[in-house]
Amino acid sequence: MNRPLRITLLTVLAVALLAAGALGGYLARGEDPAAPKKPSEVFKASGEPTCWTSGSVLDRVVPAARYADRWKRSTRGKLSHNFQCGVTVDDKQVLRVSVVQRDSVHKPDRVGTGPGHGKTRSVPGYEQSWSSQDAVSLTVPCTKAKGDDGATNLYVKAQAWRENYGGLREDMVRIAKQALKAHHTTTCKVAPGVEDLD
Incomplete structure (x- = not known):
């Protein structure tokens, strides 16, 4: 066998062994790239809390999945603010949190x-x-x-969608309290609803 061919074959063999070793190490750790992941693992790269809650609470409320996404939106109008956040897992909504400032005559x-x-x-x-x-x-x-303007309330709501709710009540209360804490001062005192933004 000539020398260039031998070098090429040895190089290909070395690359194959390295790849096999990396794959073997990955599998030995029990990690499957297609396996469901906890939401705290999926969202940790951003470094910010999802829907105003901690990773441990999120992991108890939102099921592990291969694919998870989160969304946020904020609107501001006459004497009102509306903040919403949600999590979808495998294209199904599993958590929604809203903090809405509205006239106090509204019912929850x-x-x-x-x-x-x-x-x-x-x-x-x-x-x-x-x-x-x-x-x-x-x-x-x-x-x-x-004067003629009505008082406003903050209406905070957190809702989860699961097949089995189990003991989610306490965690849902935690999420709502954290959302309230995150928005009460800034919405009600620092930047209350304005007369008109048009």
Whole structure:
């Protein structure tokens, strides 16, 4: 066998052995590239909390999946703010959190209660609140009435979609409280709703 051919074959063999070794090491660690991952692992690269919650809470509420995505949006209008965040897993929405500033005459949204959602309870420390197995709603005063303008409230809602809700209630309450904490001061005191942005 001539020398150039021998060098080429040895190079190909060395590359194949390196690739096999890397694959073997990867598989030995038990990691499958197509295996479902925890949402905290999927979203950790951004370095910011998803839907205003910690990675450990997110991992309990959002199921592991091969593909997960999150979205955020914010709108501002006359005497109102609307912040929303959500997580989809394998193209199905599994978590949505909203913080909405609205006129205080509005009533909280009751979606996430009733048959199949478990017994509804109030959230301690919040006069206008409820929680079910998969959703929670908190209503807190935001701005006081000024002249003809009405007072506003912050309406915070967190809802999860799962086949089995198990013990999600406490985590959903944590998520709602964190969302409220993240927005109450900035929305109600620093940048309250304005008369008109047009």
